[in-house]
Amino acid sequence: MTGRKKFVTGSKQHLLPSRRLRPVVAVTGPDRGGWPAWLFTAWAVRRAGGRPFRVRPGKPQAGRHFDALIIGGGADVDPELYAEDEGPAPGEIKAAEKRLAQRLIGYFFYPFLWLLRLMFQAHGGVLDQRRDRLEKKLINQALAAGKPILGICRGMQLINVVRGGTLNRDLSGFYTETPQVRGLLPVKKVDLAGNSQLAAIFAANSILVNAIHNQAVASLGQHLHATGREKNGIIQAIEAADSWCIGVQWHPEYLPQKNVHQRLFRALIREALDHQPGRALHPDNL
Secondary structure: OOOEEEEEEOOEEEEEEOHHHOOEEEEEOOOOOOHHHHHHHHHHHHHHOOEEEEEEOOEOOOOOOOOEEEEOOOOOOOHHHOOOOOOOOHHHHHHHOOOHHHHHHHHHHHHHHHHHHHHHOOOOOOOOHHHHHHHHHHHHHHHHHOOOEEEEOHHHHHHHHHOOOOEEOOOHHHHOOOOOOOEEEEEEEEEEOOOOHHHHHHOOOEEEEEEOOOOEEOOOOOOEEEEEEOOOOOEEEEEEOOOOEEEEOOOHHHOOOOHHHHHHHHHHHHHHHHOOOOOOOOOOOO
16 A cells, blocks of 8 residues: 555554654643653654644644644643552552563553653642643634544543533542542553444453543533443543544553553544545634
8 A cells, every 4th residue: 555554463454654644643731741641642643653743832833734633631630639649569560460571561661650750740730721722722623624533531521521511520439439540550440332433443342541530521522422431430431423532531641561552542543544634723812
């Protein structure tokens, strides 16, 4: 096939676009902090065959064309709820990573990632209204133009709000019988709807994810469906019925060693490749 390079993962053959044809992906984030999320998300996009660039309130990149949009997570929305007191212990890593090779990587990677987030994430619990306005406008414009959208954690929540949904601001009441599993390790099980895009993307009916959030979707917005839930019913993934718009409550970018999570970024790039070129998005009048 002209313009794409083949590579093999497992039993399936995938196609990477040539450098000239690689879709441009806008990745949103905050002005303060957010560097770990940006670096890991950009890496995931590049590995999937895209060309990422960063969008934030202080540098909205007005007028710059992009083919897909990632609304990133961020500690700026009640960041103290995301903070962890200490890094993952070796025993926790051993329980999360069953394979020896993955476990050996994890002994270095998870403590390093925890420290990186602790160093760079914003603190203070101040809401970022400029970022909210920027991202809401970009979501609406991407939906209108038919651009694929991926929302990560806070990004999933914002997509739901933009489409008229509501959020649970504090999930502590949902964990009265069992402790809330929260951390960088992929130990929380999410069940996927059998007819969902995510089930097709991951080729599975369930997936183990990380969890560093304390809020979640309550009522769903227009044209949105819950396609991933944890055992107690909390929504962990949403999809739009009228466009390629997927939101996940977890952080796939923080699991670069897990090929199954990389499939989500590949799916975004494939959708951007299949979409006909359109006009540039302009986050003006912010």
